[in-house]
Amino acid sequence: MIINMPIETGSYDIHLDFNSMNDLKSYTKNYQEVFVITDEILYHIHAKRLIESLEKDPIFEVVKSGESSKSFITYESVINSLISKGIKRNSLIIAFGGGVIGDLAGFVSATLYRGIDYIQIPTSLLSMIDSSIGGKTGINTKQGKNLVGAFYTPKAVIIDPVFLETLPDKEYKNGMAEIIKAAMIKDSILFEKLENNSIGLLEMLERSILVKKHIVDLDPKEENLRMLLNFGHSFGHAIEQKSGYTTPHGFAVAEGMVLAVKTGIKLNITNKMVLKRMHNVMDKYDLGQLKEEPLKLIDQLLFDKKFKNGKLNLILVKDIGDSIIYPITKEEIYECYHKETH
Ligand SMILES: NC(=O)c1ccc[n+]([C@@H]2O[C@H](COP(=O)([O-])OP(=O)(O)OC[C@H]3O[C@@H](n4cnc5c(N)ncnc54)[C@H](O)[C@@H]3O)[C@@H](O)[C@H]2O)c1
Structure with a gap:
């Protein structure tokens, strides 16, 4: 199936299917050279599959796996290496990997020679339904995540769930947390299907992508509504920080969503039934429950x-x-939890 992103967000197609890698050639055939930015793990496990989907061998640029590659140092070394390997303004870059590679390779594409065409091939669950959709690219600085970047849309996004077969369980859960988030903010049918275990992988991916697409269409440059995608993330970041970043991102977001629901109930905004249903779904996908004292997190x-x-x-x-979106003061948050202890 093909999901089209409209003009405001660059007008490109998202190909979603088993075997969608077969669609890759129709994009790459017009380019003289194809460069692939990927990480060591993906290169090791899936380079062969990627090469088989192309007409001629691409030139690989392989970085370390993990968040540390979204750095100025890696960015600079990738740029220098691509130039020395002969990349030109009219070459094509393929971002082949999870969200780290998508963000890094997208930013390299956006900035090298003031913009080179690129294609996203997301391989983690999170990158399939979240980071490859919406054109945000970037790297981290010492001061924080994603502080340097660009909105730069790819020529296409090719999503082939076959890659998920090798995704570690922990990474799968990270993606599941974002799928539950998509359901919570905009797709009650997706939520029901997750609750009842009555959804197949392709439909789950499609519905989650459509939530992100819908929100990005309404707010391509993250001026207002795109904030909805941060559901669970404010508390989630607090949980990650409190644990010294030992709690995986997906668990932190899942726990953050529970805390956001609890806060909404205390503020008489959220229907009380939501909490029970959230807990059920989190149990089903083995995402753990909130262990920290809410007040400490606040x-x-x-x-x-x-x-x-x-x-x-x-x-x-x-x-x-x-x-x-609910603008809230520190005092209001603190007060609604403080009451509970008396
Ligand atoms: N641009 C956006 O809109 C956006 C949105 C959400 C998140 N992000 C970013 O995405 C990043 C997180 O992405 P992620 O969770 O994909 O992390 P990641 O890219 O680090 O991938 C997680 C791990 O899984 C491995 N992996 C990926 N696909 C695999 C496969 N098919 N088989 C085996 N191993 C595989 C990777 O090598 C890595 O070790 C963060 O940097 C975050 O800031 C960006």
């Missing part, structure tokens, strides 16, 4: 730099599939 959250003019745009749900 303390952590209060240090969040995202507070602007004393308020944080917290994402809450009224009900499953119905999310809102």
Whole structure:
């Protein structure tokens, strides 16, 4: 199946299917040279499959696996290496990997020679339904994640779920947390299907991608509505920080969503039934439950730099599939949890 991203977001096709790698040649045939940016793990496991999907051998640029590759150092070394290997303004770059590779290779493509065509082939669950959709690219700085980047849309996104066969369980769960998030903010049918175990992989991917597409279409440059995608993430970041980054991102987001639901209930915004259903779904996908004392996390959250003019745009749900942006002060958050202890 093909999902088209409209003009405002660059007008490109997302190919989603088993065997969608067969569609790759129709894009690459017009380029003299094809360069692939990937990480060591993907190169080791799947380079052969990628080469088989191309007419001629590409030139590989392989970086270390993991978040540390979204850095200035790796960015610079990739740029220098691509230039020395002969990349030209009219070459093609393929980003082949998870969200780290998509963000790094997308940013390299956006900036080298002021912009080279690129294609995303996401291989992790998270990158298939989230990071490869919407044109955000970037790297991290010492001060924080994704602080340097560009909105730069690919020529196509090729999603072939076959790659998920080799994805480690922990990474699969990271992606599942984002799928549950998509359901919570905009797709109650997806949520019901997850609850009832009545959804196949392709439909689950499609519905999650459509949630992201819908929100990105409404707010391509992240000026307002795109914030809805941060559901669970403010608390999630607090959980990650509190654990010294030992809690995997997906678990932190899942726990962050529970905390956001609890907060919404305390503020009389969220339907009380949502909490039970959230817990059920998290159990089903083995995403763990909130272990930290909410108040301790709130303390952590209060240090969040995202507070602007004393308020944080917290994402809450009224009900499953119905999310809102709720500007809230530190005092309000603290107060609603403080009451609980008396
Ligand atoms: N641009 C955006 O809109 C956006 C949105 C969400 C997240 N992100 C970014 O995405 C990144 C996280 O992405 P991620 O979770 O994919 O991390 P990742 O790219 O580090 O991949 C996770 C791990 O899985 C491995 N892997 C990936 N696909 C595999 C496969 N098919 N088989 C075996 N191993 C495989 C990778 O080598 C890596 O070790 C973060 O940097 C985050 O900031 C970006």
